[in-house]
Amino acid sequence: MRYLYYPGCSLESSSIAYDESLRWVFKALGIDLIELEDWNCCGATVYMSVKEVVSVVISARNLALAEKMNGDIIAPCNACYTTLCKANRLLKSNKILKAKVDQALKIDNLQYNLGVNVRHPLDVFVNDIGLDVIASRQKRQLSGLKIAPYYGCQIVRPEPGFDDQENPTTMDSLFEKLGAESVYYPMKVRCCGGMLMTTYENAALKLNKEILECAVENNADCIVTTCPLCQINLEAYQNRINKKFETDIHIPVLFFTQLVGQALGGNLKELGLHRHIVPIGEKVAELMEI
Amino acid sequence: MVLNTHIEPGVLGKTESELRTTFLHQVLNIPGGEKIKRCIQCGTCSGSCPVSYSMDIQPREIVALFRAGDIESILKSRTIWICSSCYACTVRCPSGIKVTDLLYALKRMAIDSKKYSKKFPVYALSNSFASIVNRYGINHEPELILQYFLKTNPLKMLSMLPNAFKLWTKGRIKLLPRRIKERKNFSKIIAEAEIMEMIVPLE
Numbered sequence: 049m050r051y052l053y054y055p056g057c058s059l060e061s062s063s064i065a066y067d068e069s070l071r072w073v074f075k076a077l078g079i080d081l082i083e084l085e086d087w088n089c090c091g092a093t094v095y096m097s098v099k100e101v102v103s104v105v106i107s108a109r110n111l112a113l114a115e116k117m118n119g120d121i122i123a124p125c126n127a128c129y130t131t132l133c134k135a136n137r138l139l140k141s142n143k144i145l146k147a148k149v150d151q152a153l154k155i156d157n158l159q160y161n162l163g164v165n166v167r168h169p170l171d172v173f174v175n176d177i178g179l180d181v182i183a184s185r186q187k188r189q190l191s192g193l194k195i196a197p198y199y200g201c202q203i204v205r206p207e208p209g210f211d212d213q214e215n216p217t218t219m220d221s222l223f224e225k226l227g228a229e230s231v232y233y234p235m236k237v238r239c240c241g242g243m244l245m246t247t248y249e250n251a252a253l254k255l256n257k258e259i260l261e262c263a264v265e266n267n268a269d270c271i272v273t274t275c276p277l278c279q280i281n282l283e284a285y286q287n288r289i290n291k292k293f294e295t296d297i298h299i300p301v302l303f304f305t306q307l308v309g310q311a312l313g314g315n316l317k318e319l320g321l322h323r324h325i326v327p328i329g330e331k332v333a334e335l336m337e338i
Numbered sequence: 339m340v341l342n343t344h345i346e347p348g349v350l351g352k353t354e355s356e357l358r359t360t361f362l363h364q365v366l367n368i369p370g371g372e373k374i375k376r377c378i379q380c381g382t383c384s385g386s387c388p389v390s391y392s393m394d395i396q397p398r399e400i401v402a403l404f405r406a407g408d409i410e411s412i413l414k415s416r417t418i419w420i421c422s423s424c425y426a427c428t429v430r431c432p433s434g435i436k437v438t439d440l441l442y443a444l445k446r447m448a449i450d451s452k453k454y455s456k457k458f459p460v461y462a463l464s465n466s467f468a469s470i471v472n473r474y475g476i477n478h479e480p481e482l483i484l485q486y487f488l489k490t491n492p493l494k495m496l497s498m499l500p501n502a503f504k505l506w507t508k509g510r511i512k513l514l515p516r517r518i519k520e521r522k523n524f525s526k527i528i529a530e531a532e533i534m535e536m537i538v539p540l541e
Contacts, residue, residue, distance in 0.1 A: 057476050057477040057478070057479065058479070060476075060512060060516060061479050061480075061510060061511060061512035062479055062505060062510045062511070063510075064509060064510060065510075086518050086519045086520055087518070088471075088475040088476060088518050088524060089471045089475065089476045089477045091471065092467070092477070093422075093423040094463065094464050094467040094468070095464075095467065095468060095471065096423075096442050097442060097445040097446060097449070097460065097464050098446065098449060098464045098465070098467075098468050099446065099468070099531075099532070099535050100442075100443075100446060100535065101531050101532075101534045101535040102528055102531040102532060102535055105527060105528070105531040105534075106471070106527075106528070106531075109524070109527060148531070148534035148535075148537070149531075149534075151530065151534055152527050152528075152530040152531040152534055153527060155523065155526045155527050155530045156520065156523035156524070156526065156527055158527075201423075201424035201425060201426065202423070202424070202425070205424065205425035205426070205428065205429050206425035206428045206429060206436070206438065213429050214429075237426075238388055238424075239388045239389075239422055239424030239426070241388075241389070241422050242422045242423070242424075243422070243463060244389070244420070244422045246459075246463060246483065246486060247419070247459035247460050247463055248392065248419075248420060248459065250392075251389050251392040251420060252422075254391075255388055255389065284501050284504075284505065285501075287501075322508070323508040323509060323510055324508070325501075325504045325505065325508065
């Protein structure tokens with residue numbers, strides 16, 4: 049198995065731990081992860097608000113580069129994942145848009161013939177590699193660990209993909225296979241607000257408070273997420289939320305790859321677990337000592 | 339009116355009639371865009387929206403106003419900027435209306451019509467983001483936040499410092515931007531795409 053890795057901008061800075069743990073896990077599983085040559089920004093949700101054609105063109109450049117390298121893309125950031133998927137879908141269904149995009153890409157002798165699939169690593173873990181294979185490489189049991197599986201919004205929406213749109217269970221089954229328990233977590237696909245945290249902080253703080261509180265109320269030891277934006281909103285703003293709503297929330301927020309990495313025997317630094325602002329917590333730290 | 343041909347992200351000047359033609363084209367271009375006629379005003383979109391409490395016009399009302407032709411009220415609303423693109427409404431709409439994509443089209447129309455001051459939050463963020471991506475090919479988080487707060491509320495930056503410092507000590511802030519190799523060609527692709535953006539096919 050071989051995949052083209054599209055890190056996206058967050059995984060190079062604020063979510064570097066996601067990058068470190070993802071690369072480590074793929075190596076531990078013996079699967080090739082080759083970085084997409086000269087990739088550019090996906091445009092995220094922001095560019096779509098400014099220009100439609102340009103936003104699709106910049107996504108399409110990445111798809112064209114991947115086609116040149118003859119592989120499918122792995123996009124770990126939910127926003128990159130949904131944006132690249134959306135561009136792919138629009139290009140397949142809208143001939144006028146496709147013609148405009150072709151015209152722009154031609155400037156750099158690029159072309160895209162709709163031959164690339166965009167995948168999320170969670171999908172790849174569960175549906176390509178398989179739970180049994182991952183479990184066969186397991187070095188640590190995650191038993192006793194209670195997780196709140198937080199998928200975020202853009203991994204399952206807007207179009208149906210690899211999991212249910214209202215109640216996804218892929219991550220639940222992955223970690224149950226590895227010995228952890230996933231708690232009742234009805235907030236699993238609720239939106240964290242994304243960039244609203246910058247533009248309308250008050251609206252975003254309320255969203256994040258509800259997502260965090262639900263995990264705490266259901267006795268989760270940590271929240272496990274698949275998206276860099278969700279991770280930073282849920283982790284870095286806990287102090288602000290506590291101040292604003294007079295709460296006392298301190299719950300670790302991990303990337304799902306960090307927890308898979310733990311199960312596969314990775315250490316603290318290899319998995320970027322030393323990069324958290326909210327300490328990873330006793331339960332997670334205990335597991336690391338085994 | 340004079341057609342402004344100066345190319346800069348998000349600020350292409352267009353005449354009112356051109357804006358409306360482009361907009362209608364954009365809406366019909368959204369796969370299933372014609373379904374907007376089939377709205378039954380059930381309010382599932384408003385009920386599913388996690389941020390509707392913060393909106394001045396509910397998503398259901400946006401669709402009603404849009405069909406009634408009152409685009410002005412929508413463009414002046416806070417609603418289009420509060421939407422965080424979680425697509426909950428789109429997934430649940432029983433008539434298959436792509437509400438999020440409709441709001442994207444409305445955001446673009448609002449930006450194009452220059453209804454907003456440079457300090458307006460989402461406008462400032464979108465323009466900063468687009469200009470950074472156009473320059474480097476990749477977003478650079480610290481620069482985005484810096485540009486954004488300089489444009490909107492420089493004092494607020496002070497309150498961001500404690501968090502920024504914590505992230506910095508954990509190696510989670512990258513001070514220097516990375517640039518893609520084919521920057522020049524990337525800019526050329528974008529310039530061409532900007533021209534394509536202006537073309538509305540006659541149908």
